[in-house]
Amino acid sequence: MRRRSGELESEVLAALWAADGAMTPAQVQAELGGDLAYTTVVTILSRLHEKGAAARERQGRAYAYSPVQDEPGRTAGRMRKLLDAEPDRRLVLTRFVTDLSQEDEVLLRQLLADSDG
Amino acid sequence: MDDGALVPLLAPMLAWALAYCRSWPPRATSWLIAGICALLALASTVTLAVTAVSSLLSGSVLVGSGLAVLFLAAVCSVGVAGWHRRQAWRIPVDGLALLPDDEPVAYALPGGVVVSRGMVRALAADQRRALLAHERAHVSLRHHRFVLFVDLASAAQPLLWPLRDAVRYTVERWADEVAAADTGDRVLTARAVATAALAARHSRLSVASLGISAGPVPQRVAALLTPVRPRYRILALLTVVLVGVVFVEATEAVLDLWQLF
Numbered sequence: 037m038r039r040r041s042g043e044l045e046s047e048v049l050a051a052l053w054a055a056d057g058a059m060t061p062a063q064v065q066a067e068l069g070g071d072l073a074y075t076t077v078v079t080i081l082s083r084l085h086e087k088g089a090a091a092r093e094r095q096g097r098a099y100a101y102s103p104v105q106d107e108p109g110r111t112a113g114r115m116r117k118l119l120d121a122e123p124d125r126r127l128v129l130t131r132f133v134t135d136l137s138q139e140d141e142v143l144l145r146q147l148l149a150d151s152d153g
Numbered sequence: 154m155d156d157g158a159l160v161p162l163l164a165p166m167l168a169w170a171l172a173y174c175r176s177w178p179p180r181a182t183s184w185l186i187a188g189i190c191a192l193l194a195l196a197s198t199v200t201l202a203v204t205a206v207s208s209l210l211s212g213s214v215l216v217g218s219g220l221a222v223l224f225l226a227a228v229c230s231v232g233v234a235g236w237h238r239r240q241a242w243r244i245p246v247d248g249l250a251l252l253p254d255d256e257p258v259a260y261a262l263p264g265g266v267v268v269s270r271g272m273v274r275a276l277a278a279d280q281r282r283a284l285l286a287h288e289r290a291h292v293s294l295r296h297h298r299f300v301l302f303v304d305l306a307s308a309a310q311p312l313l314w315p316l317r318d319a320v321r322y323t324v325e326r327w328a329d330e331v332a333a334a335d336t337g338d339r340v341l342t343a344r345a346v347a348t349a350a351l352a353a354r355h356s357r358l359s360v361a362s363l364g365i366s367a368g369p370v371p372q373r374v375a376a377l378l379t380p381v382r383p384r385y386r387i388l389a390l391l392t393v394v395l396v397g398v399v400f401v402e403a404t405e406a407v408l409d410l411w412q413l414f
Contacts (some may be wrong), residue, residue, distance in 0.1 A: 043285065046249040046266075050281045053251050054273040067278050083212050134368055136354045143399050144347045144369040151378055 058100035165312035181324035194306035234308035261291035275352035280345035290331035343377035
């Protein structure tokens with residue numbers, strides 16, 4: 037599958053945030069799947085470092101990268117506080133998932149189990 | 154007041170049918186809902202203004218001023234709704250912003266995507282790709298405008314209220330379909346949506362909500378797990394009928410006024 041560079045950058049950033057500690061390019065490559073070239077991963081990680089979205093430290097021969105709370109994240113955090121005070125925040129945001137009822141949860145678990153087959 | 158004027162004012166009740174068309178192709182349905190809402194809200198507001206003026210001119214001051222008040226209320230309510238959205242959308246987010254927050258949330262704003270640490274941790278790497286593709290679709294296809302149009306329309310014409318949830322559902326389905334096409338895997342996308350919803354639920358167990366029928370998330374997951382069956386014919390027919398009726402009646406109301414002068 038073909039992925040554009042902005043999309044790759046987002047995926048790498050999300051992978052750094054999902055990890056417990058700092059990640060080397062090889063670990064990021066393993067996490068995101070084999071179709072990515074090692075050099076591509078290195079390029080994206082150093083771009084994230086230049087932008088201030090990731091910090092890095094030497095770990096043997098390579099750098100290990102960890103996520104940094106950058107300006108967009110701080111803005112989003114401020115906005116979150118603002119929206120928590122907003123009575124109809126459900127209406128303002130296009131959220132990925134909305135709240136589930138008890139029945140929804142049972143149904144979802146069934147659908148997930150069925151899609152396993 | 155002429156009976157014909159009731160049609161543009163009450164036509165939104167016909168549009169309620171759209172709120173139940175959840176299995177229709179999401180892209181076409183989103184456009185249809187936004188378009189019909191804009192048209193119906195415009196028609197009912199214009200009709201209010203026209204009948205207010207014609208009532209006043211023909212001497213029925215009470216009816217005329219009542220309608221004029223309704224018209225002003227509609228205009229003010231649109232203004233307030235628009236201002237509200239602007240406030241929330243003014244905060245700039247560009248590309249992807251990550252929140253250092255363990256509650257799993259993800260949402261799209263006009264400029265970019267916000268995802269929390271809790272959300273990226275709840276999903277596997279390939280599911281994260283589906284999530285990001287979904288949110289990017291909201292941004293690049295400008296889904297906030299569809300939602301905005303329907304919200305403004307329902308501010309002007311309260312009978313359109315049920316379509317606000319309908320358009321929110323169809324843009325989610327639309328973004329789900331884009332994510333499924335992007336990742337090339339419907340089941341993966343379905344699992345990403347389901348996993349995210351379940352994670353979000355368990356982070357807030359205190360907020361136990363009760364529902365009678367299946368909510369939007371299981372419907373979206375089920376839709377992704379079923380192959381697509383386009384039903385454009387009923388969709389096209391409904392559009393033509395609705396638009397036709399409203400157009401004819403609105404024109405008639407304007408012509409009635411014209412004849413008064």
